[in-house]
Amino acid sequence: MPLKTLLIEKTRQTPFIHFIPEEGLFKIGGRSIPENTFAFYEPVIAWLEDYVKDPAKVTVFEVHLEYFNTSSSKFILELFRKLQQVKNVSGSEFEVIWFYDKDDEEMMETGEDYRDLTGIPFKIVEA
Amino acid sequence: MPGIYQTIKKMQNEGALLVYTGEVNPDVVSRLLQLAEDKLDAGGCPSGVRKRVFHILVECLQNLYHHATPLKIPGMDGTLSESVVQxxxxxxxxxxxxxxxxxAANKEKLELYLGRINSLDKxxxxxxxxxxxxENGFTAKGGAGLGFIDIARxxxxxxxxxFIPLGDDVYFFEFSAKIKL
Structure with missing residues (x-):
């Protein structure tokens, strides 16, 4: 059975997530400051678990985050690491586009930190 | 209520925008963040500063929620679970x-940790x-162990x-993070 699109609307404390498997397009954005990050991110990671077994030829992960708390930061790293597994399927490509506000230098630095930690090709782009 | 006027005056003189004392639960965290955002927006502070203040407040409130465990003091009724945030x-x-x-055990750990953070440059x-x-997993309390590092950053x-000693095994921990304009 093909994997369904994953759509989660944003709230004041949790981000929006739009994952369209057939297009290989994954978007996350808004703020991520829930007290219980596990409850929010675990189902998303489980969904990605299925996706990486049979990914689109090119997978693009767009990050449009405005704020996130420290416990979310670990799960965001997990999202990158999980999506990186598409490379296990021969011929698959994976790219991250990290957007930041022009007056938010820290968000730019955070993108650089994730790029260093994962070794994934990252485009860091002013929104 | 005699004295409350003086209390309010003192708080105003100190520039208080938001003060809360009591138990910190997820509902309180989200309400306080909303109130703080409204205050920061109304104050017209620069968006970079506003983001950093909000970020630090998120981590401080989540620290209180995850780590302020009720303590029993020998010879005293009830427990001490109240926190304060300003x-x-x-x-x-x-x-x-x-x-x-x-x-006392948590005080030792926290003191070492904060001392280490303060010894580091940017x-x-x-x-x-x-x-x-x-490298690290999640803490027993479900935190990432990153809160104070991020606050310092x-x-x-x-x-x-x-740390104010209050008896054999109880301390009151006072903490302040500054965000320059």
């Missing part, structure tokens, strides 16, 4: 200040954050704190 500003900076009770804090994020100032 957002205030003066002409030069915003301050996020918290207070909560903790045991680049070292960034490296420490990266290393902790990628966003504050770009020395973290100010104090």
């Amino acid at each position: 957002l205030r500003s003066d002409d030069t900076a915003f301050y996020v200040e918290t207070g909560n009770y903790l045991s 680049d070292q804090i960034r490296e420490y954050y990266k290393k902790t994020m990628s 966003k504050s770009e100032e020395i973290l100010v704190y104090n």
